[in-house]
Amino acid sequence: EINSMEGVPKGADVEIIRYKNDTEQQTKIVSLLRKLIQNEDKISPDRILILLNTTYGDSCLGQVRKVDNLPLKSVNDRGELSNNAVNYTHIKYFKGLEADIVLIIDLDPDKFIYDKEVLYAQASRAKHLLYIFEKDY
Numbered sequence: 001e002i003n004s005m006e007g008v009p010k011g012a013d014v015e016i017i018r019y020k021n022d023t024e025q026q027t028k029i030v031s032l033l034r035k036l037i038q039n040e041d042k043i044s045p046d047r048i049l050i051l052l053n054t055t056y057g058d059s060c061l062g063q064v065r066k067v068d069n070l071p072l073k074s075v076n077d078r079g080e081l082s083n084n085a086v087n088y089t090h091i092k093y094f095k096g097l098e099a100d101i102v103l104i105i106d107l108d109p110d111k112f113i114y115d116k117e118v119l120y121a122q123a124s125r126a127k128h129l130l131y132i133f134e135k136d137y
Helices: 022-039 116-123
Strands: 015-019 048-052 071-072 086-090 099-107 126-136
Touching: 015 022, 015 086, 022 048, 022 099, 022 126, 099 116
Parallel strands: 015 126, 048 086, 048 099, 071 086, 099 126
Antiparallel strands: none
């Protein structure tokens, strides 16, 4: 529990989304992206970032090339997000940068060693909304 400075407005709660396997996680991520970008919220893709905890190929999105008409694209070497793609990267390439909406995916102890400091660095990249996808055992 981290206390905010006095006078800082309360933001939206972090949403933890649990999944049983990679297929279910992938389905939930795609559904959330559709909701944010196309259906209800109409948020520009350059405001959304997916933070990986594995390589892209080993992530649950490794076989996904598009979400509807938007390609999945790695953030460029300057940390800029593309407005015509769903952007992803790893915290070691995005450290010190921010995005309005962050999805932290592949929190699966079978895939990587859980590190609270890394999770804190990832979570602190979100300016407005944070979604954490965590494997449910």
